[in-house]
Amino acid sequence: MAVTPSYDSFLAYAEGVAVDWTVKAKGAVPNARYLITAADKLLDGEELEVVTVDMPLSTEPIARRRAADAAISRAFGGKGASAYTPTAERPGTLGAQLGEEIVHAGFPLATCTTSPGTPRRLIEVYPHPALLSLTGATYRLCYKVDKSLTYWPGTTIPERKASLISQFRRIRTALSTEIDGITLELPDAASIATLSGLKPYEDALDALVCAWVGAKYLEEDAEPYGDDTAAIWVP
Numbered sequence: 001m002a003v004t005p006s007y008d009s010f011l012a013y014a015e016g017v018a019v020d021w022t023v024k025a026k027g028a029v030p031n032a033r034y035l036i037t038a039a040d041k042l043l044d045g046e047e048l049e050v051v052t053v054d055m056p057l058s059t060e061p062i063a064r065r066r067a068a069d070a071a072i073s074r075a076f077g078g079k080g081a082s083a084y085t086p087t088a089e090r091p092g093t094l095g096a097q098l099g100e101e102i103v104h105a106g107f108p109l110a111t112c113t114t115s116p117g118t119p120r121r122l123i124e125v126y127p128h129p130a131l132l133s134l135t136g137a138t139y140r141l142c143y144k145v146d147k148s149l150t151y152w153p154g155t156t157i158p159e160r161k162a163s164l165i166s167q168f169r170r171i172r173t174a175l176s177t178e179i180d181g182i183t184l185e186l187p188d189a190a191s192i193a194t195l196s197g198l199k200p201y202e203d204a205l206d207a208l209v210c211a212w213v214g215a216k217y218l219e220e221d222a223e224p225y226g227d228d229t230a231a232i233w234v235p
Helices: 007-014 032-043 067-079 092-104 127-135 145-151 157-176 195-218
Strands: 050-053 121-124 223-226 231-234
Touching: 007 032, 032 092, 050 092, 050 195, 067 127, 067 223, 067 231, 092 121, 121 195, 121 231, 127 157, 127 195, 127 231, 145 157, 145 195, 157 195, 195 231
Parallel strands: 050 121
Antiparallel strands: 223 231
16 A cells, blocks of 8 residues: 655655655654554555564563574574574664554564464564565575675675665565555666665565565465564565
8 A cells, every 4th residue: 555665754645745765764763553543544444454563572571582583593594584683772662662552552463372364463574584485585685785785795886786776676576476556666776876875765675575474474374483472474
């Protein structure tokens, strides 16, 4: 129904304001109630059935590596998609608050005890393994803007911009086979002045991946990795 590069732009889009992809996100504190209200408005009478978040979530306070992180790393580490170890600082208070707000809005966290397809749930997504499933790639896709020099050492910024956009197009093409009507237009390298100008597109693609995982979960075609406190879902 909609994809935008930031919380603020999503709320504004629900009020009829066009998305400006050149505006840098202000890093606003997310408000789950506002976001769910905006989604409901965009759905125009349809019921919101699942909320997906690209962030560590748990029914318990997160202070160290979870069973979910270990399970993902065992399953996908050989393909370069191991899970990061969360800490008390990351996702931290902001992440915990967002998760709690979504749960209080009527979307309990889906864990390994949750039957796939159960509606009105909060789903944790880790895009790297999801993209392996989506694209059939044998190794983690290189599409993170802040890691471009690690991916392609010794290359120029224009070369890295072109390489990132190529990866973005691969992801959008794969998503388009699963999601109808994707209107996200990707830029050409010459139109983007800096590497950071590509970050809104990376974030939007991650959002679309999250939406796809949520849809696969509702179709009972996604598997949880974790335990009864936290799970990362992968189609």
